[in-house]
Amino acid sequence: MGRGKTKLTWHTPWETWGRQLYDGLTRPESTIATLLRTEVIGLNAFLARVGAPNVRPACPCGAARQTPKHVMVLCPNFCPRRPERQLESGTADYVELLTTQQGLKAVTKWFLRRDILPQFKWARETALRPARAHTWSVLGAVDVR
Numbered sequence: 001m002g003r004g005k006t007k008l009t010w011h012t013p014w015e016t017w018g019r020q021l022y023d024g025l026t027r028p029e030s031t032i033a034t035l036l037r038t039e040v041i042g043l044n045a046f047l048a049r050v051g052a053p054n055v056r057p058a059c060p061c062g063a064a065r066q067t068p069k070h071v072m073v074l075c076p077n078f079c080p081r082r083p084e085r086q087l088e089s090g091t092a093d094y095v096e097l098l099t100t101q102q103g104l105k106a107v108t109k110w111f112l113r114r115d116i117l118p119q120f121k122w123a124r125e126t127a128l129r130p131a132r133a134h135t136w137s138v139l140g141a142v143d144v145r
Contacts, residue, residue, distance in 0.1 A: 021101050028120055029108035035117075036068045036107065037098050042117050043067060069094050071116060072107060078114065085110040 022030045035041040044066035048057040059066035061077045071078060073094050086092050089106030097103035112120055 021099075021104055023101065025105060025108060028112060029105070032108040032111050032117065032120065033098075033104050036111070039068055041068060042119060043071065045070075068098075072097060072110075078116075081110070081114060 022033060025033060040046060044055055044059060045057040046067075047055040057065045059070055059075060059077075061075050063070055063075065066075075073092070082092070085106050088109070089097055089100075089103045091097060091100075091103055097107045111117060115121065
């Protein structure tokens with residue numbers, strides 16, 4: 001097992017392929033899914049472990065380590081927001097959240113909506129913008145005769 005990794009990183013059954021888990025995720029969501037599943041993510045516990053300057057492993061809530069599991073299941077700072085994710089995912093179980101397609105979709109959207117990882121701010125804002133209709137008339141009429 002990898003240094004510093006929990007068993008969860010390796011829990012996905014071998015018959016479940018990445019494509020099955022990641023199908024239907026946007027690029028930012030699939031990136032967050034990979035970061036969560038490998039625990040190589042911009043949360044304090046990982047950043048402190050790799051020697052990021054001026055970063056301690058503690059969570060702002062006071063817990064000793066800010067890990068994916070802590071943020072998703074235990075952190076009081078995100079407690080009021082968990083029920084919506086549980087409804088979408090159908091579970092509160094940490095392993096199921098990261099090893100099932102429904103759980104992974106719900107938890108990655110939850111991370112984006114909550115702005116937990118600052119590097120995804122642009123992706124979050126883009127996802128929240130209403131889709132604009134792109135039509136040829138916007139580009140100007142071109143006579144192709």
